[in-house]
Amino acid sequence: MSLAKSQFAIQHLLIIEESKIRRSIKLEDFQYSLGRQASNNIVIKSQQVSRKHATFLRKSNQKNQYSYWIFDGDLEGNKSHNGIYINGEKCLIHELKDGDLINFGCEVNASYHVLYNSDKSSNLANFLTSHKQEVLESEDKLTFPNAESKEPTSFLFISEPHLAVSSEDTLSEETYLDPLTQLPNRNLFHEYLSIAIGNARQNKKPLAILYLDIEQLKDLNERWGNLIGDQVLQELAKQLKSCLRSGDIVARWGGDEFTILIPHINRVEDLPNICQRILNSVTQPISLERHLINIKINMGSAIYPEHGTEETLLLQKAEANLEENKQKSQETICVKKQQIYQQKSQAEKIKFMVKKAVINQDFLIYYQPQINIKTNKIEGVEALLRWHHPEFGSIAPNQFIPWVEKLDLVIPLTEWFIEKVARQHQAWRASDFSFIPISINLSSHQLQAPTLLSILNQNFLSIGLEGNLLIVEITEKTLQENPQNVFRLLHELKQLGIKACIDDFGSGTTSARHLQQFPFTQVKIAQSLLQNLEKYPEEISMIAAVIALGHTFKLKVIAEGVETENQLDILRKLDCDMIQGYVFSKPLNEIEATQFLSFYSDDQNKS
Structure with missing residues (x-):
C-alpha cells in the first residue's frame, strides 16, 4: 500500500440546517434524493421544499476519485418549484466543492464538506472548531452529536486515496448544459439515459429515444445570418420543452440536432402518436424579426429493449431511423422508394427550369x-x-x-x-x-x-x-x-x-x-x-x-x-x-x- 493510501481517507459530509436543527449526513452511496416526500433518502420537513427537490449523484473522474454533483429536481427531468442556489447563484447542476453553501429556495440551508482524515487530524480539527461541534474521535469513525435526539450519531467512513485533483479531472457546470438553449447537452443526456435504462431494466418497462434535426438550418444561417439561426434553435428548444410531458427530457445533441428521452411509455404502440404530437407542435411557422420562418423537422426513434439494451446501440438505432425518415415525407411514408426517387427527380427538374427562367x-x-x-x-x-x-x-x-x-x-x-x-x-x-x-x-x-x-x-x-x-x-x-x-x-x-x-x-x-x-x-x-x-x-x-x-x-x-x-x-x-x-x-x-x-x-x- 502506498504512503498516500495509508495516510489519508476522504469523507464527504452534508450538513443540513432546518428550523434551527442541524443534521450531519455522510455521503457514500451513488445517488441520494432530497425532498419533502417520505420516500426520499434525505427527507426535509419544510413545506416550501418540493416533494423531490434535489438529487446528489456521485461521479468518478479519470483517477478513480469521486465527487458529488447536485441536480435541481429528480433525474427524470422534474424540476423543483423554488430551485437550488449554490453560493448565492441559482443553478440546475453543479459539482460540489469543499465549503459550498447550498440553499433550497427557502429557509432550508446546507453546506458540503470534504474531510481528509490523516494521522495528525489537522484538517478535521479545523473543521470541528469552525462548526463548534463536539466530536468523539476513534481510529475508524467520527461521531457528531445529533441535534434532534441529542445522542451521538456514528458514521463509518470509507477509505479512499487522497491525491491532488487537477482541473482537467473535474467537469464544469457548462459541461452539462448547452449555453445557447440552456438545455442539457449530450453529456447530461447520457447521464439521464443511463439511469433511465437502469430503471427500465429493473421495472421491465419500455422507454424511447427520439432523435431530431432541423432540415434547413444551414440555409437559414446563409440567408438570414447566424443570429436568426441561433434564435430558431432557442425557439425550437422552448417548443420542445413545452410539448413534452413531465419527466420527459429534451437535450441539444449538437448543431441542428436534438434528442428526447421518454423514460415511461405504457405501450410501444403509443410511440407513433407521441412522435406525431411532437412534430405537430414544432412545425408551426416561427415569427422572428418580422420574418415568418417555416422549419422542417426530421425525427428518428429507438425503443428499449426492442432495438437494444445499451446506450450506444439505442442512440445508433435512433440516428439510423432518422436518416431513413429523411428520405420520406410525412404524406408519402408508405410510398415505394422508386416513387420517391421519381418525385425527387421531377422536383429537381422543375427547380432547374424555374431557376433558369428567373435568371433568363x-x-x-x-x-x-x-x-x-x-x-x-x-x-x-x-x-x-x-x-x-x-x-x-x-x-x-x-x-x-x-x-x-x-x-x-x-x-x-x-x-x-x-x-x-x-x-x-x-x-x-x-x-x-x-x-x-x-x-x-x-x-x-x-x-x-x-x-x-x-x-x-x-x-x-x-x-x-x-x-x-x-x-x-x-x-x-x-x-x-x-x-x-x-x-x-x-x-x-x-x-x-x-x-x-x-x-x-x-x-x-x-x-x-x-x-x-x-x-x-x-x-x-x-x-x-x-x-x-x-x-x-x-x-x-x-x-x-x-x-x-x-x-x-x-x-x-x-x-x-x-x-x-x-x-x-x-x-x-x-x-x-x-x-x-x-x-x-x-x-x-x-x-x-x-x-x-x-x-x-x-x-x-x-x-
Whole structure:
C-alpha cells in the first residue's frame, strides 16, 4: 500500500440546517434524493421544499476519485418549484466543492464538506472548531452529536486515496448544459439515459429515444445570418420543452440536432402518436424579426429493449431511423422508394427550369383591362405574370410561384416584375394613357420581402409616376395568414400614396372588420362565386352582400372572371362598380394592350 493510501481517507459530509436543527449526513452511496416526500433518502420537513427537490449523484473522474454533483429536481427531468442556489447563484447542476453553501429556495440551508482524515487530524480539527461541534474521535469513525435526539450519531467512513485533483479531472457546470438553449447537452443526456435504462431494466418497462434535426438550418444561417439561426434553435428548444410531458427530457445533441428521452411509455404502440404530437407542435411557422420562418423537422426513434439494451446501440438505432425518415415525407411514408426517387427527380427538374427562367427573364407580363360597368370606360388594368415554356407550354402562376418561393427567388422575380410594369406604365404615360392605374397582385412571400418598399419606390416613385396610379392586390388568404404584417405594410404603402385592394373576397372567412380596419380602396369578388352563379342561383345573395359591404365602407367593388352576358347583367343590376374578364377582354400582351388602349381612347374621344 502506498504512503498516500495509508495516510489519508476522504469523507464527504452534508450538513443540513432546518428550523434551527442541524443534521450531519455522510455521503457514500451513488445517488441520494432530497425532498419533502417520505420516500426520499434525505427527507426535509419544510413545506416550501418540493416533494423531490434535489438529487446528489456521485461521479468518478479519470483517477478513480469521486465527487458529488447536485441536480435541481429528480433525474427524470422534474424540476423543483423554488430551485437550488449554490453560493448565492441559482443553478440546475453543479459539482460540489469543499465549503459550498447550498440553499433550497427557502429557509432550508446546507453546506458540503470534504474531510481528509490523516494521522495528525489537522484538517478535521479545523473543521470541528469552525462548526463548534463536539466530536468523539476513534481510529475508524467520527461521531457528531445529533441535534434532534441529542445522542451521538456514528458514521463509518470509507477509505479512499487522497491525491491532488487537477482541473482537467473535474467537469464544469457548462459541461452539462448547452449555453445557447440552456438545455442539457449530450453529456447530461447520457447521464439521464443511463439511469433511465437502469430503471427500465429493473421495472421491465419500455422507454424511447427520439432523435431530431432541423432540415434547413444551414440555409437559414446563409440567408438570414447566424443570429436568426441561433434564435430558431432557442425557439425550437422552448417548443420542445413545452410539448413534452413531465419527466420527459429534451437535450441539444449538437448543431441542428436534438434528442428526447421518454423514460415511461405504457405501450410501444403509443410511440407513433407521441412522435406525431411532437412534430405537430414544432412545425408551426416561427415569427422572428418580422420574418415568418417555416422549419422542417426530421425525427428518428429507438425503443428499449426492442432495438437494444445499451446506450450506444439505442442512440445508433435512433440516428439510423432518422436518416431513413429523411428520405420520406410525412404524406408519402408508405410510398415505394422508386416513387420517391421519381418525385425527387421531377422536383429537381422543375427547380432547374424555374431557376433558369428567373435568371433568363423568360416570363411574360399580360394586362387585362378593368371596365366601369356604368360608363363602359377603362378605369384600370391588372398586370398578370405568365410563363410560356417551350416544352410544356403555358404554365399558370399557381404552379410555378410556389417553386420560386422554395428556391428563394422571390426578390429577383419581384424586382423584374415591378420594373417591367413601371416601364410599361411610363411608356403609356408618354402615349397619354397616364390616367390608367395598374394593379399588381403580390403573394405572401413577396409581401415579406424586406426590399419590397424600396423596389416600389425605386421603380415607380423615383421616375415621377404617381403612387395613386399603382394598386397592390392582396388575396384574402394572404391577409388571413399574417394580418399584422399585412396591416403594417398597407399603411406603409399608403404613406407612399399606393392604394390597396383585397382580392378573392368571399372565398374565405375574412370579416367585415378587416374591410373597416385595413386601408383598402377596392374589393374584388371571388371568382368562385361568379363561376357558380348560373349553376347555383343562390350565390347571387352572396355577391349582393359583398357589393353592399364594399359600398358600406366606400370601397370600389370589382367582379373578376366575368365571362358571360348573363353574369354581366346580374352584376349591373346588383350595382357592381367594375368588371374584369373575357366578356370584355382577355389578358393582352404589351403590344396588344397598347393597341387596345389606343383604340379605346380614340373611340371614347370621338363619342
